[in-house]
Amino acid sequence: GRGIEAGHLIDVFDPYFSTKKRGNEKGMGLGLAVVYSTLRNHGGYVTVDSIVDHGTTVSFYIPLAVKPILDDLHQTDNNHPVKRRILLLEDDTQSRQVAKVMFDYLGVALENVCNSDDLIEILKKSADEGNAFNGVLINLPGDDPEAGMQTCRDIKLIAPDIPVIAICGASIRPPVNIFGPAGFMNLLPKPYTIDDLKNLMSTLG
Numbered sequence: 001g002r003g004i005e006a007g008h009l010i011d012v013f014d015p016y017f018s019t020k021k022r023g024n025e026k027g028m029g030l031g032l033a034v035v036y037s038t039l040r041n042h043g044g045y046v047t048v049d050s051i052v053d054h055g056t057t058v059s060f061y062i063p064l065a066v067k068p069i070l071d072d073l074h075q076t077d078n079n080h081p082v083k084r085r086i087l088l089l090e091d092d093t094q095s096r097q098v099a100k101v102m103f104d105y106l107g108v109a110l111e112n113v114c115n116s117d118d119l120i121e122i123l124k125k126s127a128d129e130g131n132a133f134n135g136v137l138i139n140l141p142g143d144d145p146e147a148g149m150q151t152c153r154d155i156k157l158i159a160p161d162i163p164v165i166a167i168c169g170a171s172i173r174p175p176v177n178i179f180g181p182a183g184f185m186n187l188l189p190k191p192y193t194i195d196d197l198k199n200l201m202s203t204l205g
Contacts, residue, residue, distance in 0.1 A: 004050040012048055015191035034098055035060075037193045038105065084134040084201060085109045089119045089151065090167070091141065102194050108201060116151040123158050132159065135204045137188065139167040149182040156183045163204055167192070 004012065011017045015033040032046075035058075039046050043063045050056035086108055090096045096112040103110035111133075113119045119136070126132055136155055140148035152164045163185040188200060 001056060003052040003055055005052055009048060009050060033191065034101065041194050084204065086135050086137060087111050087119060087122060087133045088137045089113055089116060090139045102197055105194060106198060106201060120154055123155060127159055133162060135163040135165060137165045137167055152183040
């Protein structure tokens with residue numbers, strides 16, 4: 001690329017920061033935020049050096065793992081199956097991809113859907129097969145958060161005991177007192193980090 005202006009370097013790791021105009025090429029600004037979060041969780045860090053019209057260098061620094069640790073991690077992956085299953089309703093493709101990476105890192109099986117009809121169908125099928133999900137995450141649309149709340153009510157008719165968590169950006173967050181009546185167990189602010197998801201998973205048992 002042409003490089004990053006000095007005034008933007010401090011912002012490149014902020015979730016949803018982008019200099020691109022809205023449209024098909026509008027950047028979500030999640031890529032470097034996920035990179036930063038992942039490296040931080042591994043005890044590493046990342047730096048960015050850039051000069052306009054010359055280009056950009058992104059450097060990753062990751063702690064060196066000794067062989068016994070690598071062997072132990074490999075054995076853990078093979079012998080310990082995924083313990084949790086989560087169903088996510090998210091209409092944005094990139095957000096679904098980012099969530100999949102984060103949940104994979106945590107050892108959680110994530111199933112993504114982009115509309116409420118598919119979500120309800122999958123929930124009914126899992127209930128019939130006795131293979132229930134540990135929780136459902138619903139991203140509340142910015143233009144119509146009530147639609148997400150109605151989806152939560154529909155879920156409770158099928159699986160009244162399943163935990164349902166609302167994902168909501170600060171800019172469109174409705175009053176907290178409406179979440180309980182709608183059936184939500186908790187609220188996950190967006191953008192979220194791997195640490196946020198880790199804490200959330202601990203509440204699901």
